[in-house]
Amino acid sequence: MSSGNGSLNPSTIDRIVEERLSDRLPKNIVEEIKQALKRFQLTEESLEKIINEVEREAQANMVEPGEPVGVVAAQSIGEPSTQMTLRTFHYAGVRELNVTLGLPRLIELVDAKKVPSTPLTYVYLKPEYSKDREMAVKIAQRIELTKVVNVTLRIDIDFLSNAMVLTLDADMLKDKGVDVDDVIKALQKSIKKAKITQSSENPYQIVIEFEEAIDPTQVEKIREKILQTRIKGVKGINKVIIQRRGDEYVLVCEGSNLVELLQFEEIDHRRIRTNNIKEIEAVLGIEAARAALIEEILNVLEEQGLDVDIRHVMLVADMMTRTGTVKAIGRHGVVGMKSSPLARAAFEVTVKNLVDAAVRGEVDELLGVAENVIVGSYIPVGTAKTRVVYNPYMKE
Amino acid sequence: MPSRKKITGDLSQKILEHELVPKHEVLSIEEGMRILKEYGVKPEQLPWLRASDPVAKAIGAKPGDIVRIIRKSPTGGEIVVYRYVVPG
Numbered sequence: 001m002s003s004g005n006g007s008l009n010p011s012t013i014d015r016i017v018e019e020r021l022s023d024r025l026p027k028n029i030v031e032e033i034k035q036a037l038k039r040f041q042l043t044e045e046s047l048e049k050i051i052n053e054v055e056r057e058a059q060a061n062m063v064e065p066g067e068p069v070g071v072v073a074a075q076s077i078g079e080p081s082t083q084m085t086l087r088t089f090h091y092a093g094v095r096e097l098n099v100t101l102g103l104p105r106l107i108e109l110v111d112a113k114k115v116p117s118t119p120l121t122y123v124y125l126k127p128e129y130s131k132d133r134e135m136a137v138k139i140a141q142r143i144e145l146t147k148v149v150n151v152t153l154r155i156d157i158d159f160l161s162n163a164m165v166l167t168l169d170a171d172m173l174k175d176k177g178v179d180v181d182d183v184i185k186a187l188q189k190s191i192k193k194a195k196i197t198q199s200s201e202n203p204y205q206i207v208i209e210f211e212e213a214i215d216p217t218q219v220e221k222i223r224e225k226i227l228q229t230r231i232k233g234v235k236g237i238n239k240v241i242i243q244r245r246g247d248e249y250v251l252v253c254e255g256s257n258l259v260e261l262l263q264f265e266e267i268d269h270r271r272i273r274t275n276n277i278k279e280i281e282a283v284l285g286i287e288a289a290r291a292a293l294i295e296e297i298l299n300v301l302e303e304q305g306l307d308v309d310i311r312h313v314m315l316v317a318d319m320m321t322r323t324g325t326v327k328a329i330g331r332h333g334v335v336g337m338k339s340s341p342l343a344r345a346a347f348e349v350t351v352k353n354l355v356d357a358a359v360r361g362e363v364d365e366l367l368g369v370a371e372n373v374i375v376g377s378y379i380p381v382g383t384a385k386t387r388v389v390y391n392p393y394m395k396e
Numbered sequence: 397m398p399s400r401k402k403i404t405g406d407l408s409q410k411i412l413e414h415e416l417v418p419k420h421e422v423l424s425i426e427e428g429m430r431i432l433k434e435y436g437v438k439p440e441q442l443p444w445l446r447a448s449d450p451v452a453k454a455i456g457a458k459p460g461d462i463v464r465i466i467r468k469s470p471t472g473g474e475i476v477v478y479r480y481v482v483p484g
Contacts, residue, residue: 026472262410269410280416285451286479287465288416310470324444324482 005039017371020051025058066385068369070319073312080208080306081106097241097254105300109293112320114278121237123251123261124271130248139266140240140251141177147234147338148226150241151176155223162213165199166206173204174308178231190229234260258283281326290324293317340364342371407455417468420455423478428462431478445479448461452481 001344008016014034021030033054037047063069084103100108108116123143129135140285151172166183173179180198184206187196191285193212199205236257243250256274261267261284273295274280281289284330294310294317301308319334320327322323331348338344342364364371369379378384411417423431432439439462445452447459457463461481469475 026469026475028473029463031473097398242405259407262407270413270415272414273416284411284414284417285449286445287418287420287451288414291416291418314471318443324446324449324479324484349403 007043009067010038013042013384017051018049021054024055025282030214032180041073042314060071063392064382065378066382068381069315071369073315076312076333077301077308077316080301080304080308084304097252101300101303108304109277109297109300110316110320110329112277112326112333116275116277118255118258119276120274121253121256121258122273123253124268125249125251125266126268129247130268133242135266136242136249136251138177139264140242142232143234143237143251143253143261143264144176144240145235145237145255146176146231148187148229151178151183151231152227155226157214157219157223159214159216163207163209164222166207166208166226167202168204170204176231180206182231184363186229186231187226191226193389238260277326280326285362286326290321293320293326338368340366340368340371342366342374343368346370346374383393397441408450411450412454417451418465419465420451420457421461421464422455422457423464431462431464435478439480440482442480446481446484447481448484457481 012075017030017034017037021033025033037050038154044048044277081103084106097120098118099120100116104117123139124130125136125139129139148166151168158161158165166282168180168183168385171182180203184196184198187206187208192207193210195211197207197209197221199207208226234257236255237253239254241252256276256279258272258274258279261272262269273292275292277289277296280292282348293315297313297316298308298310301313316329320329322334323337327337329335331344335344335347341353341362344352345357347370366372366375366377369381372379412420428439435442439460442462445457445463447453447457452463455463459481463479463481465477465479467475467477
């Protein structure tokens with residue numbers, strides 16, 4: 001085919017498409033149209049036809065005013081979720097780590113639980129550290145919470161010399177990257193009124209000599225205090241596993257503590273992730289929580305092989321984050337905030353809601369779907385949403 | 397376990413750079429009025445942003461402000477939304 005006379009050059013196509021569509025269509029769709037149109041030789045006339053067709057199609061695909069998007073979203077997520085319950089594997093083992101998946105995880109997310117049942121943090125390292133396994137191991141050792149109990153083989157109490165003797169595990173010390181001196185230093189900070197020394201007979205033994213006589217009834221308490229002393233690491237990060245992803249090493253941590261982890265120079269603060277939505281809300285803000293919520297819900301659904309459109313999930317996340325904090329879907333959260341007492345009564349704890357509404361003298365404006373079903377009138381959806389009001393003062 | 401440590405200076409800068417955090421900016425009063433008129437809503441009908449929100453603190457948004465948020469959206473490329481800053 002010969003390029004006809006009067007065909008437009010690509011930059012003119014770009015300009016015309018931008019002018020006509022950019023305020024009506026989302027940015028990436030406009031870009032897509034531009035890319036597609038550049039491949040053809042177009043005259044002004046044919047471009048005009050295409051743009052008109054695009055506009056018509058966009059109009060036809062737009063959500064119309066009064067469309068019950070919430071009901072559609074509820075059904076679109078609800079129906080696939082019923083299939084999830086029948087499949088029993090809700091845990092996925094990543095070697096030593098267990099991650100809650102499937103229906104229990106979905107419930108956890110929409111209930112806006114404070115701490116997920118399996119909190120996880122994915123720590124990415126800055127490019128200059130992420131390629132080197134040695135470096136990754138070093139950082140992992142620094143952030144992993146290590147207590148005295150993790151490196152101790154046994155603990156003995158010697159009432160004769162008024163001392164406690166700790167026997168350390170040489171293999172564990174090496175694995176965790178600490179030495180006997182570190183343990184002694186940590187103990188000196190937490191145990192007062194005692195002399196802490198390395199045993200002369202066995203280099204892996206630590207002797208804690210108390211100044212006051214050990215009270216036999218307090219032994220358990222003292223023992224617990226010694227064992228729970230932190231040697232190093234970040235509070236809340238209980239286990240760190242190093243995984244290789246593509247060409248970099250990623251630290252997968254059991255537990256989460258964003259505030260502390262963000263302080264580390266080696267950690268890429270742009271990419272650190274946790275599955276604890278409430279913590280993201282507290283540290284990174286409500287918009288980040290919304291984004292994380294969408295991602296997590298989609299991951300759960302996708303992992304189960306369920307194809308739910310992202311728009312439905314976005315609506316759920318938008319409702320949950322509307323008030324600036326993450327609210328659960330339920331009578332304590334989104335539903336509980338409905339202004340209509342009948343709609344609340346129709347959801348859960350009917351009698352309590354009706355009695356409370358009566359005591360407070362609440363008025364139901366009958367603006368929602370549930371309350372109109374109860375009173376038996378048309379539901380305000382689609383064409384029934386419009387109202388006609390007569391204004392006697394309006395001038396001609 | 398979320399730590400109660402304060403989020404200050406250096407850290408608040410890191411927060412703004414995180415990939416989950418979209419761009420936030422405080423609108424001027426005139427611009428805010430224009431947006432409200434365009435949408436035909438009262439400010440409290442917009443989604444809220446708490447004044448205690450770490451991002452609100454980092455950009456210095458005070459209760460009563462309207463914040464423009466430019467999200468990266470998988471469906472629409474770039475989407476602009478607004479939040480109304482409320483106390484709390």
